[in-house]
Amino acid sequence: MEKHSSSWFNVESVPEGYVFPPETRPGKLIAPLCKAIPVIDLGKSLGEDQYDIIQQILEASENFGIFQVINHGVSENSILDMMRNFKEFFGMTVEDKESMVNKSGLIYTSSTGYAKDGVHLWRENLKQPCHPLEKCIQLSPKKPTIYREVVSKYLVEVKELSLRILELISRGLGLEPGFFKESSQLQLMLANYYPPCPDPSLTLGILRHCDPSIITILLQDVPGLQVVKDGQWVGVDALPSAFVVNIGNQLEIISNGKLKSPEHRAVANSTVTRTTISTFINPPSDCVVEPAKALVNGLNAPQYSTFLYKDFVNSYGAFGSDTEAILKQICEP
Template structure:
């Protein structure tokens, strides 16, 4: 079969290379839904509720390790257009996507299936992943897909707006930690990656997983779930579903940020 799963059609049974050992399969379990995910209204950080909003962000980061953000400043239409253009990219002909295929972590723009260790892993994860660098755009946009035709325009605007949003969050965190304004604006945040996971319909989700369990090693991550379920977090020793919140971003402070948090205390 083609390595890229997004090129597959009419998959009737799960290939053996995607079947996990019994002790790692999700099985038929119905996972509990995390009902108390912190929701941060970012507009309030610009008014009288700024101090309270900063404290909510710090509390959520320490107690949950993630939080949802509404009124983040990125328009709903841009969010929808961006998801649409990603879908168009994954629907492009196989030979076009193959031109971006690589497991080289240093490549500016790459697509692969499962993980970057595909050839060595014993079992594969049920996903394709498309990743490229975004900042500064002028250094990387020439490596982005030219098709679909509006990809570079829309994703370029989206990347800039998301970066502004994440720097706002980082500046609020630095203010709450008592470090100087703009602490995270320099070299520590100069690398910006966009990562798009694509999961085709699975004939038996009880036997496989969509991606590896992991802790984000970077400074901070933002996830746009749209209306797609499946994102899970480990809380108090239990895997729990996080339901998508319309037009919200899910923010995950990474391990680098936790190190800086420890150093500031």
């Protein structure tokens, strides 16, 4: 195993407090990497192939709820600097991380964080509020010293990417230009660190869930993300400098069920660390969420009710990320 200053995971077997129930844990059956998950070249969306790119995004969002993008406009330096920044952050002692974050107002969760079943997740994570960015970034840790500069630059570029993707989706759905511009905020960044695990079949980095966002944009250095496809778990490959784009609950609702938010989870591995950076594009808390009126007519009845996004978020916490329960509670028409 790799050496690391946070040595809680340097054990010969998985401690009992990290072992999930048999029905929840990954088990010995390895989920294969799914080569069918679309990889979309956004560089072509600026030219004559834009219609084809829109169709690729829509088909991926309908069939998988997830796709990867390359030539996306986020600079290679931003990507490399972000990974370097968070590898350095998670490489500090737990005491240093907790001390800095407690003073900054961010939320750091060490390996003592619990999942809903009362079992520890095999990860550490840092939650960075992002809206408004100018204010939130001032609350960031002072170490690593590059943190504020690197994270600010990266988040600006990722926000531009998210709006670009949403504009393509908007056009594909037949919505008016700029439909998502006012209702899409980059509200949260979540950095995760998954250390090597002596037996990944027994534990999880993140439980099975759907994202309560509009879309989520994920950067990962090694595989570990799994999604449900046709009732089976499949792995999502980690492509160099690519982003994984995940359809969130809110976009499924806005599209009136045309686009699907996939269930997914994070698993550990036995050999290397895994670092991921997720950015969540969400509506403002007081935003009214409902199926887009342009997608509702006599032949297409609304599949979801109208609600405030903050009510969805509150229910998401109350139901322990049980999306089906939330949809039944506040989203049924």
